[in-house]
Amino acid sequence: MIAHLFDGLPRRTLLLLALLLLIGLTAPLYAGDYLLTVLVVILYFAYVGQAWNIMMGFAGQLSLGHALYVGLGAYTAAALYVHFGIGPWIGLFAAVPIAALAGAVIGFLAFRFRVGGVYFAILTIAFAEFARVGFDHFGWIGASAGLFLPVKQFTHNNLWLLRGNPTLFYYVLLVATVAAFVGCRMLLQSRVGYFWRAIREDEEAARALGINTFRYKMLAVVISAAMTSFAGVVFAFYYNNLFPEQVFNIGQSIEIILAPIVGGVGTLFGPILGAFVLTGLAETLTRILEVVGVDLPGAKQVFYGICLLLVIMALPDGIWPWLSERFKLTGRPK
Amino acid sequence: MPLSIYLNVAIGGILTGLVYGLMALGLSVIFGVVRVVNFAHGEMMTVAMYIVIVLFSAFHLDPLVMLVPVAAAMFCFGYVLQKGVINPFITRPEHSQFLLLVGIGLVISNVLLIVFGPDAQNVQVGYAFDSYQIGPVIIDATKLYAAIGAIVVASALYVFFQYTRLGTAIRACADNYTGALVVGLDVKHLYALTFGLGLACVGAAGTMLLLIFDVTPSVGPAYTLLAFVIVITGGLGSMPGALIGGVLIGLTEAMAGLLFNPSAKSMFSFAILVLVLLFRPQGIMGKRTA
Numbered sequence: 001m002i003a004h005l006f007d008g009l010p011r012r013t014l015l016l017l018a019l020l021l022l023i024g025l026t027a028p029l030y031a032g033d034y035l036l037t038v039l040v041v042i043l044y045f046a047y048v049g050q051a052w053n054i055m056m057g058f059a060g061q062l063s064l065g066h067a068l069y070v071g072l073g074a075y076t077a078a079a080l081y082v083h084f085g086i087g088p089w090i091g092l093f094a095a096v097p098i099a100a101l102a103g104a105v106i107g108f109l110a111f112r113f114r115v116g117g118v119y120f121a122i123l124t125i126a127f128a129e130f131a132r133v134g135f136d137h138f139g140w141i142g143a144s145a146g147l148f149l150p151v152k153q154f155t156h157n158n159l160w161l162l163r164g165n166p167t168l169f170y171y172v173l174l175v176a177t178v179a180a181f182v183g184c185r186m187l188l189q190s191r192v193g194y195f196w197r198a199i200r201e202d203e204e205a206a207r208a209l210g211i212n213t214f215r216y217k218m219l220a221v222v223i224s225a226a227m228t229s230f231a232g233v234v235f236a237f238y239y240n241n242l243f244p245e246q247v248f249n250i251g252q253s254i255e256i257i258l259a260p261i262v263g264g265v266g267t268l269f270g271p272i273l274g275a276f277v278l279t280g281l282a283e284t285l286t287r288i289l290e291v292v293g294v295d296l297p298g299a300k301q302v303f304y305g306i307c308l309l310l311v312i313m314a315l316p317d318g319i320w321p322w323l324s325e326r327f328k329l330t331g332r333p334k
Numbered sequence: 335m336p337l338s339i340y341l342n343v344a345i346g347g348i349l350t351g352l353v354y355g356l357m358a359l360g361l362s363v364i365f366g367v368v369r370v371v372n373f374a375h376g377e378m379m380t381v382a383m384y385i386v387i388v389l390f391s392a393f394h395l396d397p398l399v400m401l402v403p404v405a406a407a408m409f410c411f412g413y414v415l416q417k418g419v420i421n422p423f424i425t426r427p428e429h430s431q432f433l434l435l436v437g438i439g440l441v442i443s444n445v446l447l448i449v450f451g452p453d454a455q456n457v458q459v460g461y462a463f464d465s466y467q468i469g470p471v472i473i474d475a476t477k478l479y480a481a482i483g484a485i486v487v488a489s490a491l492y493v494f495f496q497y498t499r500l501g502t503a504i505r506a507c508a509d510n511y512t513g514a515l516v517v518g519l520d521v522k523h524l525y526a527l528t529f530g531l532g533l534a535c536v537g538a539a540g541t542m543l544l545l546i547f548d549v550t551p552s553v554g555p556a557y558t559l560l561a562f563v564i565v566i567t568g569g570l571g572s573m574p575g576a577l578i579g580g581v582l583i584g585l586t587e588a589m590a591g592l593l594f595n596p597s598a599k600s601m602f603s604f605a606i607l608v609l610v611l612l613f614r615p616q617g618i619m620g621k622r623t624a
Contacts, residue, residue, distance in 0.1 A: 062429055113612045118371050118428055122562050123611050126604045129559065133601040144597075250555060254436055261433050298447035298551075305440035309419075312433050316426055 005185060013329045024174050028167045036166045040238065042279045043173035044231060049259040049271030050180040051227035056257070057266030058184075058193065059220035060200030062117070065106075065124030067252035068131050069099040069225040073232025074242055078149055079141050081237075088162045088233050095233050096226045102127070103225025107218045125250060132248035142242075149240040162237040169238050176234070177272065180227060184268055187223075196220060200266075228256075262311055264318025273320050281307055338470035343592045344585060345473055349481035351584015353542050355577035356484040357557065358564035359491070360535030366571035367508040367528040368416070370424055370431050374439030376557030378533055382408050382540035383549040384446055390457045397457055398479060401541050405487070408537030409530040416529035421522060439554060446551035454548035462545075480542035484577075487538045491531065492573055504528055508571075560600075563607045569620025578618055582606070 006014060028036060048070065055061045076098050077091035106127055110120050136144040157164030162172070187193045195216045198206040207213050236242055246252070263274025285300045315322050324330045361375050372378070385404050386397055419438070423431050464475035495501035507514040507524050514521055560583070568579025583603045590599040610617060 056429060062432075064432070109608075109612055113615065115611050115615055118365075119566070119611060119615060121428065121432070122566060123608065125559065125562070126607045126611075130601060130604045130608070133598055133604070137595065137598055250559070257429070258433070261429055265429060296448050297452070298444035301444040302441055302448065305437045305444065308437040308440070309434065312430065312437065313419075313422070316430060 004189060005182065007189075010328065010330075012327075016329065021178070024178075028170055033166065036170055038279060038283055040166050040169050040173060042275045043170065043177050044235070044275075045256070045259045045279060046272040046275035047173060047177045047180055048228055048231045048256045049263070049275055050177070050184055050268075051224050051231070052257055053260045053265065053267075053271050054184065054187070054227070055220050055224040057260060057270070058188065058200065059196040059217055060203075061217060061220060062121040063124045063221075063224070064121045064250075064257070065126075065128035065253050066224075066228055066256045067248050067250070068102060068124070068128040069228035070232040070235060070252065070256070071128075071131060071135070071242075071244070071247040072099040072102055073229025074236035074247055075135065075141055075147065075232075076229075077233040078147050078236040078242055081149060082147060083140075087160055088237055089160065092230065092233060095229050099229030099232070100222045100226040103221040104218065107221035111214050111217050125253070128248055128250065128253055132244050135244035135248060138244075144244060146241055146243040148242075149237065151240050162234070169234065172234060176230065181268060181272070188268070192216060192219065258308070260318075262308070262318060264320035267318065267320045267324075269324070270318050270320045273323075274318070277319060278308075338472075340589075340592070341470065342472055343588050345471060346477055347585040347588025348581050349473070349477040349584075350546060350588070351581040352481040352484045352577060353539055353546070353580070354560060354564055354584050355568075355580020356488055357536050357539035357543070358561040358568070358580055359488055359573060359576040360532040360539070361561045362565045362568075362571055362573065362576045363491070363535065364529055364532035365565070367504055368420075368424060368525050370420060371428070371435075372532070373432055373435035373558060374442060374554070375536060375561050376559070377439040377442040377554035378408070378411075379536045379540040379543075379557050380446060380549055380551065380554045381411070381442060382533075382537035383544050384450055384455075385537075386457065386541050386544050387450070387455050387549070396459060397541050397545055398483060401483060401487070401538050404541045405534040405537040409534040411530075412533030413526045413530035415533075417522065417526040420529065421525065424525070439558070443551050443554050450551060452550060452552070454550045456548040457544055459545065476545040480545050483542045484539065487535065488573070488577055491535065494531075495573070500524075500527070560603070563603045566617055567606055567610050569617025572617065572619040575617050575619030582618075 027039060031039065048066065052063065052066050055063050073095040076095035077088050080086040080091045080094060081088065106124060109115070110123055115123055135141065141147050157168040159168060159172075162168070188197075195206065195211050198209065198211060199213050199216060203213055232247075235247075259274030259278055260271040261274070262278055263272065264270030282300070282304055285303050289295075289299055289303075311319070357375075357379060361372055364370060364372050382404050385407060386400055389395055389400050389404070390397065415438075420431075420434065423434050459476070461475045461479075466473045466475065466478065495505060503514075503519050504524050504527065506517075507519060507521050507528075511521065514524075564579040564583050565576055566579075567582060568575030568577070583606070586602050586606060587599040590602040594602075614620075
């Protein structure tokens with residue numbers, strides 16, 4: 001399987017990948033503190049975007065409630081740490097199954113009862129909103145007052161407890177993003193990947209060919225939810241505070257899907273590229289407005305929104321398909 | 335608690351629900367014809383609400399009088415938006431449309447934030463604290479007027495769609511896109527008209543909602559979600575369904591706020607949404623299609 005990982009990729013793409021990996025691995029050596037925190041955000045969105053992409057980009061199921069899985073992962077790991085002193089890596093064994101189970105329940109209900117298309121998207125929003133209001137009244141995890149992880153001055157980074165400076169989180173997320181990238185590539189090359197794309201293109205036809213569409217759609221939701229919950233765990237330990245109003249917010253779900261859509265739905269580079277472009281854009285706008293001296297709340301979001309509209313109007317398939325077309329980075333024709 | 339409290343809260347919920355229903359009707363009409371889900375519906379309503387705020391502070395007109403000009407302004411906004419921006423997206427996949435409207439919503443709510451600031455605003459009318467008493471039941475005048483306005487506007491829209499040539503033409507587009515093109519209907523124009531009408535509904539709803547609630551620039555997404563819940567509960571694409579869904583959700587939220595915790599009330603409407611999606615996905619009034 002590993003041997004086939006690079007099948008059909010032109011040499012220039014491989015070179016590009018190697019270069020990116022090298023830059024990624026060495027970035028903390030020359031990037032300043034500010035840039036490093038921006039990179040952490042970029043990697044976070046690249047990773048969750050990749051996870052969301054499995055559902056939408058591969059299997060064609062539009063989820064607008066991925067904040068649910070981030071939130072479940074974040075709250076489970078954080079609550080275990082705060083209440084029982086259980087570290088995040090052990091906490092994963094609870095956080096990931098809980099999020100996967102939530103995904104399975106939503107998927108089961110939706111696919112059994114034939115809730116599809118826009119209705120499926122709204123169902124996912126409904127569950128995320130349900131969780132938001134529910135957690136707002138859930139005393140054990142702090143309800144609407146929030147859940148706080150104890151913060152001390154750390155003299156050294158502790159990978160086991162995920163306590164430390166942005167460099168630690170940068171590497172954790174870098175490994176996660178690379179693993180997600182490679183994992184998704186393997187999935188796409190596997191039987192399951194072909195089944196997913198068959199379902200995405202024409203579900204009726206896929207079923208007629210004997211594909212158990214219910215099973216493979218379930219698989220997509222569960223894998224996506226499980227992957228997303230890991231990002232939630234990192235989120236909790238990076239920010240050290242969680243509020244239902246913030247973590248489960250629909251705005252959070254929207255932010256998760258912006259990067260893969262702008263970068264290119266269904267492509268492997270799309271989520272990563274989208275995260276770089278969007279986070280880069282947001283940071284650039286902040287800087288420009290600072291320099292120009294515009295201090296209006298909302299000004300940045302207006303420009304951000306306009307850029308978003310321009311991109312989606314000009315490049316309906318996203319940036320990556322356009323780039324790879326121009327520079328011939330994809331070997332085989334799609 | 336005496337029974338009359340429940341009754342008062344229930345009636346208040348139903349009346350507010352009718353206005354919610356009119357807001358959702360706009361979403362339903364747009365989806366039913368143009369097949370685009372307006373994910374910036376709530377944000378567009380806040381635009382109407384701020385138009386009312388501006389007109390009110392300038393001329394001190396009663397919001398009920400402003401209903402027509404605000405609806406007309408929103409109609410023009412919707413017409414231009416559909417023709418200029420949204421129309422190229424009607425054949426694109428849902429996630430692409432979603433992103434477009436999220437982008438529009440983001441721009442709208444932040445422009446409002448820049449212009450009007452983050453504080454809640456409302457209109458103070460002379461009859462803000464008036465009420466009618468029928469036996470043990472006390473009805474707020476503002477809610478009553480708002481609900482009557484909602485019914486009038488919804489009825490007018492229904493008559494338009496059922497009995498005018500233009501309304502019939504729009505329904506033809508909704509039923510059979512290709513057929514409408516074949517018989518020579520200007521579908522692009524009709525789609526823009528429909529989007530305009532949808533926003534006129536939401537404009538009227540926003541005007542009357544301002545009699546009951548404050549407005550802030552960030553309140554849009556909550557109303558968008560509320561409109562989704564109502565429309566799916568009532569039946570996406572069904573006109574009576576939107577009003578019935580509105581009444582049901584308005585009543586549920588009011589009762590949940592009274593019996594449980596006001597901040598948990600939206601949980602009940604989402605629970606209704608989930609149940610409807612699972613057991614009657616076409617909605618209460620919707621027709622089942624393949």
